[in-house]
Amino acid sequence: MGSYVLKRMIVAFAVAVAVSIISFALLRMSGDLATILAGDGATAEDVAAIAHAHGLDRPFAVQYVDWLVNVLKGDLGKSLFTAEPTMDMILAAAPVTFQLSLYSLILALVVSVPLGVAAAANPNSWIDRFSLFVAVSGKAIPSFWLALLMIYWLGVQWRLLPISGAGSWKNLVMPVVVMAVSVMPQLMRLTRSGMLDTLESQYIRMAWAKGLAPRTVFFKHALRNAILPVVSVSAISLGFMLGGSVVVETIFAINGIGALAYKSIIRIDFPVVQAILFFLSFIYILLTLAADLINMWLDPRIRVK
Amino acid sequence: MPTTTQKRPLLEVRNLSTRIGASHGTITVGRDISYELNPGETLAIVGESGSGKSVNTMALVGLQPKRATVTADKLAFEGRDLLTLPRDQMRTIRGNEISVIFQDPMTSLNPVLTVGEQLIEVYLAHGLGTRAEAEERAIYLLERVGMRNAAARMRQYPHQLSGGLRQRVVIAIAMMCKPKLIIADEPTTALDVTVQALILSLLRELQDEFKMALILITHDFGVVASIADRVLVLYAGGVVESGPAKDVIANPAHPYTSGLLNCIPRMEDDDRGQPLNTIPGMVPSLAGNLHGCLFRNRCALAEPACASDPIPEVAVGAGRMARCIHADAILAETRAQEGGQ
Ligand code: SF4
Numbered sequence: 001m002g003s004y005v006l007k008r009m010i011v012a013f014a015v016a017v018a019v020s021i022i023s024f025a026l027l028r029m030s031g032d033l034a035t036i037l038a039g040d041g042a043t044a045e046d047v048a049a050i051a052h053a054h055g056l057d058r059p060f061a062v063q064y065v066d067w068l069v070n071v072l073k074g075d076l077g078k079s080l081f082t083a084e085p086t087m088d089m090i091l092a093a094a095p096v097t098f099q100l101s102l103y104s105l106i107l108a109l110v111v112s113v114p115l116g117v118a119a120a121a122n123p124n125s126w127i128d129r130f131s132l133f134v135a136v137s138g139k140a141i142p143s144f145w146l147a148l149l150m151i152y153w154l155g156v157q158w159r160l161l162p163i164s165g166a167g168s169w170k171n172l173v174m175p176v177v178v179m180a181v182s183v184m185p186q187l188m189r190l191t192r193s194g195m196l197d198t199l200e201s202q203y204i205r206m207a208w209a210k211g212l213a214p215r216t217v218f219f220k221h222a223l224r225n226a227i228l229p230v231v232s233v234s235a236i237s238l239g240f241m242l243g244g245s246v247v248v249e250t251i252f253a254i255n256g257i258g259a260l261a262y263k264s265i266i267r268i269d270f271p272v273v274q275a276i277l278f279f280l281s282f283i284y285i286l287l288t289l290a291a292d293l294i295n296m297w298l299d300p301r302i303r304v305k
Numbered sequence: 306m307p308t309t310t311q312k313r314p315l316l317e318v319r320n321l322s323t324r325i326g327a328s329h330g331t332i333t334v335g336r337d338i339s340y341e342l343n344p345g346e347t348l349a350i351v352g353e354s355g356s357g358k359s360v361n362t363m364a365l366v367g368l369q370p371k372r373a374t375v376t377a378d379k380l381a382f383e384g385r386d387l388l389t390l391p392r393d394q395m396r397t398i399r400g401n402e403i404s405v406i407f408q409d410p411m412t413s414l415n416p417v418l419t420v421g422e423q424l425i426e427v428y429l430a431h432g433l434g435t436r437a438e439a440e441e442r443a444i445y446l447l448e449r450v451g452m453r454n455a456a457a458r459m460r461q462y463p464h465q466l467s468g469g470l471r472q473r474v475v476i477a478i479a480m481m482c483k484p485k486l487i488i489a490d491e492p493t494t495a496l497d498v499t500v501q502a503l504i505l506s507l508l509r510e511l512q513d514e515f516k517m518a519l520i521l522i523t524h525d526f527g528v529v530a531s532i533a534d535r536v537l538v539l540y541a542g543g544v545v546e547s548g549p550a551k552d553v554i555a556n557p558a559h560p561y562t563s564g565l566l567n568c569i570p571r572m573e574d575d576d577r578g579q580p581l582n583t584i585p586g587m588v589p590s591l592a593g594n595l596h597g598c599l600f601r602n603r604c605a606l607a608e609p610a611c612a613s614d615p616i617p618e619v620a621v622g623a624g625r626m627a628r629c630i631h632a633d634a635i636l637a638e639t640r641a642q643e644g645g646q
Contacts, residue, residue, distance in 0.1 A: 202412035209368055209407075210427040210478070211400035220426075224417045299417055300462040 004302075008292055012285040019281035020071075024064050027270050028056075036268050037080070054080070067274070076278065077271035079264075086275035089260060094279075096166060097249070097256030101241035103172060104179035105234060112184045113223075113230065116191025120199060120226075121218055131192065135185035147178045147251045164253035175252045179245060183237040190233055194226030201225075228295050235291035239284040243276075315485060315518050316342040316365070319379035323361050323542070326372050332591045334373070335361035336543040340535075344485065347512065347519040349533035349550060351526065351565065355588045357542035358522045359490050366399050366488070367392075382486070401431040404479035408491040410471035414463035420447075420474050421459030428481045439481075446477040450507060469500040473507070480511065487512070490522045505532055526566055530554055535624075538562050541588050541599040548625030558619075558627035558636040560604050598629065606631050 027033070034051035035042075042050075051057040055066065070077065076087045119131040154174065155163035161170050198204060199222055207221040245258035257276065264272035296302045323335035334357040342348050352358040364375040365387060380388045382398065390398070399405075407413040414423060424443035429436065440459070447455035450473040463471055472492065479487050489508065493501035509532050512519050521533060529536050533550040538561065546559040557563040564584040586603035589595075597612040598604070604611070610630055619632040629635065 202407055202409060203415040205368065206405070206407055206413045206475075207415070209366065209399055209405040210430065211396045211398070212426065212430050213396070216426070216430065221415050221418070225415070301416055301464050 004296070005289075005293070008289055012289055016278075016281055016285055020068070020278050021064065023274060023277040023281075024067065025060070027274060028060065028063075033268060033270055071278065076275040079272050080269050081267060086272045089272060090257065090275060090279050093255060093257045093260040096254055097242055097245060097258060100172065100175055100179065100245060100248070100254070100256065101238055103176045104183065104241055105238050107176055107180040108184040108187055108237070109230075109234065111180070112188035113191050113227070116188045117195055117218055117223060119188075119192045120195030121214070123196065128192075131188060135188050138181045138185040141181065143178050143182050143247050144251060146181060147174065147248060150174045150178065151251070166254060171252075171254075175245075175248045175254060178248050179241055183241065186233060187230055187237065190230050191226065194229055195222055198222045198226040224298055228299055231294050231298070232288070232291045235287040236284075239280070239287050242283055243280045313384065314341040315344045315346075315383060317379055317381045318365070319377060321361060321364065321375065321377040321380060323357065323364055323369060324374050324376075325370065326374070327592070330592055333595060334542045334591055335364070335375075336595070338537075338539070338542075338544055340537050340544075340547065342486070342518050342520065344518055345512070345516045347509075347521060347532055347534045349521045349523055349529040349536045350539060351523055351529055351536055352539035353524055353565075353584075353588065355541075356539040358524075358539050361539070361542070362488055362490070362520060362522055363405070366403050366405065367395050368399075368405065397431065400427050400484075401433075401482040402484055403486045403488065404482070404484040406472075406475055406479050406487060406489040406492045409495040410468055410475050411495065413475055414471055416463055418462075419459065420461050420463065420466070424459070424474070424478050424481055427478060431482050433482060442481060443477070446480055447474070449480075449511070450474075450477045451503075452477075468496055469504065472496060472500075472504055476504070476508065476511070480515065480517075483515065484517060486518045486520065488520045488522070491524070492521070493528065494523075494525075508532070526554060538565070541595075542591060543599065544626075544628065545600065546625075546627040546629075548622070552622065552625060556636055556639040558621045558625065558632045558639075559629045560606055560631075560635065561600050562627075563635070563639065564603075606635075 032047075034047050034054070034056050037054075038047045038050050048057070055063060058066075067077070074087075076085070076090075078085055079089060082089075115127075115131045115134065119128040122128055150161075151163045151174065154160045161173050162168070163174075165171055195218075204217060204222055207217045212221070242257060243261070245256060246262045247258075248254070249256045249258040250262060257280075261273065261276050263269075264276070318341070319339045321335060321338040322333065325332045325334055338361055340348065350358045350362055360369055360373065363369055364373070365380065365382075367387070369375055375388065377388055380386060382403065385398075387395070387398070414420070421440065421443060424446070425436065425439040428434065428439035428442060433439070434442075443459060444455045447458055452458050452470060452473055458466075458470075458474075463474070466474065476492075479489075487508075492508065493504050496504060505528060508519065511517070519532075521528065523529060529550055536547065536550040536553050537544055538546040538553070538559065540561050546553060546557065546562045548558075553562060554566065557566055561584070584603055589599055589602055596614040598607070598616045601607040601611040608630075616628050616630060618626050618628050621627050621632050621636050627636075
């Protein structure tokens with residue numbers, strides 16, 4: 001078991017390095033950073049000066065190794081505009097995004113898992129059709145549109161919730177719902193299909209033959225087997241929300257990671273973008289590791305491998 | 306235990322039929338199956354795969370496939386009608402008074418629950434005592450089915466056990482609630498040949514000791530000979546012959562039975578789980594309206610009369626019957642063969 005975790009950590013570390021190289025390269029391939037930074041009307045000398053000031057005139061490999069050495073020393077670089085350490089900017093923006101993503105995931109799971117179980121337990125019943133309807137609408141409705149609808153009705157027309165900003169739990173309701181709706185369909189369909197497969201299995205027939213109550217058969221016997229892929233996808237969804245909440249954070253004026261990334265990309269603050277990508281890849285790795293550990297706890301067969 | 310139930314059979318099945326609705330009409334997988342089972346008795350239900358031996362037997366405890374409809378003139382367990390029993394009452398019988406042992410021990414245990422939990426939960430679900438009592442009984446039964454280190458085994462997971470050990474666990478689970486009847490569906494087919502004999506003798510021993518009745522579903526007359534009191538031979542969903550196991554095996558009265566008997570798999574043949582295909586031909590389609598003897602396309606003795614309906618049930622000796630127009634003649638012939646040897 002210990003060696004399994006160790007192996008996963010080594011792989012995870014390799015992935016982190018690979019992601020940082022790729023993101024480093026992509027940023028530099030997106031155009032000549034110095035030219036963009038210098039802006040229209042800059043002379044060739046200006047561009048060269050800027051390139052030199054930020055070390056962009058050096059070979060790619062040298063730039064990367066330099067960056068990596070600094071990262072290992074704990075220095076993720078400074079913003080080109082505020083000269084603030086990128087790490088501080090990220091740490092300031094992270095809590096609200098974390099809160100938002102975590103609540104969204106919890107809300108999504110609380111709705112989608114029971115719904116998926118109910119749908120699988122009664123295939124082709126009204127509840128199955130209802131769950132399919134929920135899944136399809138969740139997939140089909142764009143986040144920004146749902147966000148605007150909610151702002152219009154809940155915020156402006158009925159004045160039930162504040163439409164932007166932070167500070168109270170009320171501020172979180174709408175963004176959390178919007179993000180939960182976007183990840184729910186997948187979790188729900190996955191729960192349902194996993195349950196349908198599991199319910200066909202011999203040990204579920206055996207559980208019925210034991211005279212166990214349906215609740216016990218569905219939740220104790222079937223769900224624990226069916227939930228494994230849901231755990232893995234939950235981790236990925238959470239990572240996705242942590243990095244991909246740009247739309248929601250922009251609409252609800254939340255100063256989280258998504259908003260910071262958006263702002264930094266717009267103004268070519270490449271050290272910040274680079275640091276965010278590195279930070280997110282790191283979080284992704286932690287999340288998948290956490291998912292592996294949870295699955296290991298749920299499924300004894302993984303434990304011995 | 307009171308002996309007043311001696312008169313009344315434990316289980317009475319009269320004209321049990323099972324139909325499965327398919328997109329292209331109804332398939333009749335069980336037709337007018339009737340038998341009785343006394344307390345402590347062993348009945349073997351024999352047939353090839355596709356004979357309906359599993360479906361119709363699992364239907365006793367409501368474990369037929371979802372799309373199947375089960376009907377019967379009588380389906381009584383200790384006088385209680387199993388067909389009309391509300392679901393929650395059926396649940397109090399399942400696993401408690403009637404236990405089931407499935408064919409494949411590799412898949413009938415839940416991979417994410419410990420052996421101990423899977424034993425204990427059935428005892429607790431039927432409200433038979435405390436967790437401590439359940440644990441005590443579980444350990445006792447694991448030892449009784451021949452497992453060493455029972456207390457340690459309780460904490461193990463199914464994948465840590467061999468097939469033979471898993472089937473012992475399944476048997477122990479079936480016995481947790483001291484059932485009056487165990488339904489065992491090919492309990493040894495998925496196991497090693499050497500383990501098969503051990504599990505069978507274990508079942509027989511336990512049955513004797515705890516006075517349980519046993520319905521054994523099998524395709525193997527070797528198994529029937531070693532354990533059954535009576536035998537019911539199913540073909541294409543209908544009973545073709547029934548009677549005391551010894552008599553039927555010694556002198557079959559139906560061409561299908563004698564065909565099966567001629568192809569008992571020898572122990573050294575490794576054909577576990579294989580359908581017996583040594584009788585030429587195939588089971589006919591069970592869709593639509595069926596008439597006449599369904600064995601006639603494979604029967605050497607078939608004649609026009611075999612297509613007319615219904616083929617009468619012929620009583621052939623004490624407690625025996627066969628559903629064949631030539632039953633008496635076949636019986637006489639097999640007796641003569643036996644006498645001549
Ligand atoms: S009834 Fe006719 S076809 Fe059927 S088993 Fe007897 S002889 Fe063969």
